Amino acid sequence: xxxxxxxxxxxxxxxxxxxxxxxxxxxxxxxxxxxxxxxxxxxxxxxxxxxxxxxxxxxxxxxxxxxxxxxxxxxxxxxxxxxxxxxxxxxxxxxxxxxxxxxxxxxxxxxxxxxxxxxxxxxxxxxxxxxxxxxxxxxxxxxxxxxxxxxxxxxxxxxxxxxxxxxxxxxxxxxxxxxxxxxxxxxxxxxxxxxx
Numbered sequence: 657x658x659x660x661x662x663x664x665x666x667x668x669x670x671x672x673x674x675x676x677x678x679x680x681x682x683x684x685x686x687x688x689x690x691x692x693x694x695x696x697x698x699x700x701x702x703x704x705x706x707x708x709x710x711x712x713x714x715x716x717x718x719x720x721x722x723x724x725x726x727x728x729x730x731x732x733x734x735x736x737x738x739x740x741x742x743x744x745x746x747x748x749x750x751x752x753x754x755x756x757x758x759x760x761x762x763x764x765x766x767x768x769x770x771x772x773x774x775x776x777x778x779x780x781x782x783x784x785x786x787x788x789x790x791x792x793x794x795x796x797x798x799x800x801x802x803x804x805x806x807x808x809x810x811x812x813x814x815x816x817x818x819x820x821x822x823x824x825x826x827x828x829x830x831x832x833x834x835x836x837x838x839x840x841x842x843x844x845x846x847x848x849x850x851x852x
Contacts, residue, residue: 657791666786667836669795670739670747672754672828676707681792682756682827688788689760692781695773701781701822704759704813711812712750712757718808720749723801738834748801754826758785759809761819771820778822786825795830798823 657665686703694700706712727741739747751757762778765771782798789796802809802824809821841847 659787662787662790664836666790667795667830667834668797669826669828669830669833670743670752670797671831672752672795672826673831674753674755675829676755677794677828681794685785685788685792685794685827686758689781689785692777692784694777694780698763698774698777700763700774701778702761702819704761704815706757706759706813707755709755712754714812715757715802715809716749716751718812719802719805720745722805723748726804751826752797752828753831754795754828756827757824758827759813759815759824760785760822761815762822764818764820774820775822782823782825789827793829794827795833796825796827798825800824 682705686705689701689703690699692701706715724745727744730741760778760782762774763770765774786796786798800823803821806821809815809824810817815821
């Protein structure tokens with residue numbers, strides 16, 4: 657798949673087939689992530705690849721409880737984007753049934769400048785990961801919601817205190833691909849300012 661096609665067809669997938677993802681495909685995706693640009697070329701990101709059903713179940717039970725509590729007072733039709741509250745909770749509890757979940761970490765920085773650089777660099781790696789997965793016909797969903805459940809994630813995955821959680825994504829073959837959301841300012845008239 658050509659780069660611009662991958663950029664335009666990538667979607668936040670929230671429903672996956674149970675089919676396993678071959679390890680060589682996962683490694684190819686992680687290699688693409690590892691080629692991301694980074695501040696001062698530190699390449700300080702790390703990836704936790706979760707493939708165990710029981711571990712993913714534990715992560716989902718904990719995260720689902722957090723989302724259930726956060727959305728308790730919302731109407732049933734309110735969830736996340738086009739998802740109802742119940743659909744969003746089900747997604748949180750199961751990571752959409754994905755057979756793989758990847759957690760991206762970075763060094764915990766002592767200063768604000770380094771923290772920002774670390775987060776931006778790890779985010780670049782995350783974007784490479786999402787695009788590589790799309791190019792291979794796999795689905796992902798950039799999730800920061802699980803960070804609200806950081807204490808449980810740290811315990812389940814034995815994440816040391818000197819690592820900062822950046823994002824989480826399920827990974828698998830999409831059971832369905834949502835339609836493209838409309839672009840805000842598709843002609844880039846308001847988002848771009850040219851300076852001569």
